[in-house]
Amino acid sequence: xxxxxxxxxxxxxxxxxxxxxxxxxxxxxxxxxxxxxxxxxxxxxxxxxxxxxxxxxxxxxxxxxxxxxxxxxxxxxxxxxxxxxxxxxxxxxxxxxxxxxxxxxxxxxxxxxxxxxxxxxxxxxxxxxxxxxxxxxxxxxxxxxxxxxxxxxxxxxxxxxxxxxxxxxxxxxxxxxxxxxxxxxxxxxxxxxxxxxxx
Numbered sequence: 001x002x003x004x005x006x007x008x009x010x011x012x013x014x015x016x017x018x019x020x021x022x023x024x025x026x027x028x029x030x031x032x033x034x035x036x037x038x039x040x041x042x043x044x045x046x047x048x049x050x051x052x053x054x055x056x057x058x059x060x061x062x063x064x065x066x067x068x069x070x071x072x073x074x075x076x077x078x079x080x081x082x083x084x085x086x087x088x089x090x091x092x093x094x095x096x097x098x099x100x101x102x103x104x105x106x107x108x109x110x111x112x113x114x115x116x117x118x119x120x121x122x123x124x125x126x127x128x129x130x131x132x133x134x135x136x137x138x139x140x141x142x143x144x145x146x147x148x149x150x151x152x153x154x155x156x157x158x159x160x161x162x163x164x165x166x167x168x169x170x171x172x173x174x175x176x177x178x179x180x181x182x183x184x185x186x187x188x189x190x191x192x193x194x195x196x197x198x199x
Contacts, residue, residue: 009047012037012039012047013054013057013058013061014061015036015037016033016036016037016054016055016057016058017058017059017061017062017105018036018100019032019033019036019100020055020058020059020105021058021062021100021101021105021108022100022101024108024109024112025051025055025109025112025113025117025120026112026114028051030044030051033051033054052119052120055120056119056120056123059105059106059109059120059123059124059127060123060127062105062106063106063127063130063131066131067130067131067134070087070131070134070135071134071137073087074134074135074137074138074141075137075138075141077138079142079145079147080138080139080141080142080145080147081139081142081147081148081192081193081195081196082193083138084135084138084139084142084161084192085188085189085190085192085193086189087165088164088165088168088185088188088189088192089182089185089186089189091165091168091169091172091185092168092172092178092181092182092184092185092186093182093185101173102169102172102173103169103170103172103173104165104166104169105124106124106127106128106131107124107128107166107169107170109121109123109124110124110125110128128162131162132155132158132159132162133158135157135158135161135162136154136155136157136158138158139152139154139157139158139161140154142195142196146197147195147196147197148195148196148197149197152195157195161192164188167184168181168184168185168188171184
């Protein structure tokens with residue numbers, strides 16, 4: 001009869017996610033992981049195969065949680081453009097003091113990846129593309145509801161929205177004054193709302 005693992009995989013992944021998100025892949029040492037996960041090196045490798053595999057699992061966890069939350073937010077909104085605009089505002093207003101980082105983990109992964117980290121960069125880029133698809137679906141819904149013209153390029157709008165969201169998160173990470181950050185988000189949000197066609 002196989003022995004059940006002596007660790008909680010979900011809890012270990014959550015802990016690893018927070019550590020990697022805060023410090024990044026390269027700055028997180030095996031000693032850091034040992035201490036945070038309360039696991040010996042052999043146990044970590046037995047459970048997750050490698051540091052890279054553990055990072056990829058944590059990155060997937062980060063992505064799936066964020067995608068699910070945004071899909072729910074946008075798909076249930078009666079006014080998708082307003083929901084998109086309000087999400088920008090909320091991003092600036094909630095500095096998430098308990099979060100390991102204000103910047104997006106996917107973006108941090110892409111920017112810090114070296115030539116030897118192609119698997120990490122490719123995974124993060126793939127997730128970014130999928131997130132852009134979530135935003136495009138929200139713009140598609142706005143178009144289907146008549147809030148955008150039929151000829152609107154929703155994929156292009158989604159890429160711009162994602163770029164704005166990334167910029168806000170980077171500004172928050174760099175310590176931009178809260179009011180300045182809120183003002184920037186408000187400008188971005190109003191640009192989204194201005195896309196709406198008259199009823």
